[in-house]
Amino acid sequence: MLVLLFGANKGYIYVRAEYPIAVKRFEVAINQAKEYGILGKNIWNTGFEFELEIRLGAGAFVCGEETALLESIEGRRGQPRVKPPYPANSGLWGKPTLINNVETFANVTKIILNGAQWYASIGTEKSKGTKVFALGGDVINVGLVEVPMGTTLREIVFDIGGGIPEGKEFKVAQTGGPSGGCIPKQYLDTPIDYESLASIGSMMGSGGLIVMDERKCMVNLAKFYLGFTVDESCGKCTPCRIGTKRMLELLERITKGQGKNGDIEKLEKLANMIKKASICGLGQTAPNPILSTIKYFREEYEAHIIKKECPAGECKALTKITINPELCKGCGICKKNCPVGAISGEPKKTHKIDSNICIKCGVCVSKCPFKAISK
Numbered sequence: 001m002l003v004l005l006f007g008a009n010k011g012y013i014y015v016r017a018e019y020p021i022a023v024k025r026f027e028v029a030i031n032q033a034k035e036y037g038i039l040g041k042n043i044w045n046t047g048f049e050f051e052l053e054i055r056l057g058a059g060a061f062v063c064g065e066e067t068a069l070l071e072s073i074e075g076r077r078g079q080p081r082v083k084p085p086y087p088a089n090s091g092l093w094g095k096p097t098l099i100n101n102v103e104t105f106a107n108v109t110k111i112i113l114n115g116a117q118w119y120a121s122i123g124t125e126k127s128k129g130t131k132v133f134a135l136g137g138d139v140i141n142v143g144l145v146e147v148p149m150g151t152t153l154r155e156i157v158f159d160i161g162g163g164i165p166e167g168k169e170f171k172v173a174q175t176g177g178p179s180g181g182c183i184p185k186q187y188l189d190t191p192i193d194y195e196s197l198a199s200i201g202s203m204m205g206s207g208g209l210i211v212m213d214e215r216k217c218m219v220n221l222a223k224f225y226l227g228f229t230v231d232e233s234c235g236k237c238t239p240c241r242i243g244t245k246r247m248l249e250l251l252e253r254i255t256k257g258q259g260k261n262g263d264i265e266k267l268e269k270l271a272n273m274i275k276k277a278s279i280c281g282l283g284q285t286a287p288n289p290i291l292s293t294i295k296y297f298r299e300e301y302e303a304h305i306i307k308k309e310c311p312a313g314e315c316k317a318l319t320k321i322t323i324n325p326e327l328c329k330g331c332g333i334c335k336k337n338c339p340v341g342a343i344s345g346e347p348k349k350t351h352k353i354d355s356n357i358c359i360k361c362g363v364c365v366s367k368c369p370f371k372a373i374s375k
């Protein structure tokens with residue numbers, strides 16, 4: 001992210017130290033800008049001077065929150081400030097500050113060069129310009145893609161991304177990372193912009209777009225993202241510090257087959273309270289993956305709680321690996337590949353799995369040439 005003081009001669013690029021390639025590229029770009037005289041003293045003989053400094057973040061997600069980021073630049077622990085005052089009034093060292101993603105500032109030059117009309121001609125009615133997405137997950141072409149606002153999820157996933165590998169079905173896409181929500185297939189044709197994503201319970205965030213195929217369990221997905229936010233909560237306010245932990249415990253129980261009637265409602269209640277009562281965006285958005293997966297895949301939660309089943313076969317405690325005797329040819333491939341020796345059987349005879357030994361790794365399911373093993 002880029003931080004500028006109004007009327008200032010100094011800006012900061014804040015980037016996580018774990019992204020060494022990004023850091024290197026910034027260093028190269030800043031040095032090149034100095035060589036061309038775009039940065040430094042007396043820029044192009046205007047008498048104006050401007051410096052850019054790279055500040056490395058130590059790996060805390062919350063330091064992406066603007067006021068925690070300011071604290072971090074000032075040399076303190078990265079914890080959000082209560083707003084107002086907003087950074088535009090009182091930001092870095094109490095001075096009026098512009099703080100935005102570098103992608104946002106990168107648009108400014110284009111707007112100055114080509115005019116506001118030109119910029120406004122790209123995108124949707126309210127969301128203008130283009131957006132860079134980091135496309136990843138169960139999609140053939142992964143990488144950074146830049147598309148006009150209003151491009152549909154289908155175009156990004158299937159035209160640009162090349163679709164889902166191994167002939168699997170698209171299940172959801174998660175935008176906005178742990179702060180966002182899942183987008184199910186009925187919204188594949190929704191034009192993506194800030195407003196439409198918010199209206200379906202997700203958000204743009206800084207452009208993460210993770211595609212998931214039919215094999216992904218939505219309860220496990222919510223648990224995964226919540227585990228991340230619990231680890232990354234800075235602990236300053238109680239709803240986020242304690243509330244997210246309670247939600248994670250509920251999800252852990254549900255994925256272990258220990259869910260109880262009323263757990264879904266408890267999750268919804270906690271989620272809505274945490275959204276409303278947390279100080280910063282981390283806590284305010286942490287429940288989104290839970291709320292959106294409950295909204296679109298409530299039946300998966302119910303299957304875990306009532307039937308003690310994981311329909312996607314991802315939650316190990318609820319998965320039983322079985323061999324279909326009608327399909328098994330006794331080839332022995334599964335037995336050879338099982339890492340814990342849970343499979344027994346004579347050549348050309350039906351094989352068996354000892355469920356007391358099986359660790360549900362799923363290797364045999366993928367190795368059986370006759371599709372005789374299922375979970």
Ligand SMILES: Cc1cc2nc3c(=O)[nH]c(=O)nc-3n(C[C@H](O)[C@H](O)[C@H](O)COP(=O)(O)O)c2cc1C
Nearest residue numbers: 001061062064065066099100101104206280281282
């Ligand atoms: C927990 C949390 C993490 C964030 N991480 C990032 C981040 O990694 N990159 C980013 O650009 N914005 C991040 N943001 C959003 C920024 O705080 C800020 O709102 C945004 O960058 C504003 O600039 P923009 O309008 O140019 O995107 C994060 C927000 C929160 C609450």
Ligand code: SF4
Nearest residue numbers: 235236237240280283
């Ligand atoms: S919402 Fe979470 S991350 Fe934000 S200030 Fe409160 S405890 Fe810290």
Ligand code: SF4
Nearest residue numbers: 328329331332334368
């Ligand atoms: S790999 Fe399949 S067909 Fe071969 S023994 Fe195992 S279950 Fe039977």
Ligand code: SF4
Nearest residue numbers: 338358359361362364
């Ligand atoms: S799931 Fe893994 S541990 Fe279980 S029987 Fe198959 S290969 Fe062995």
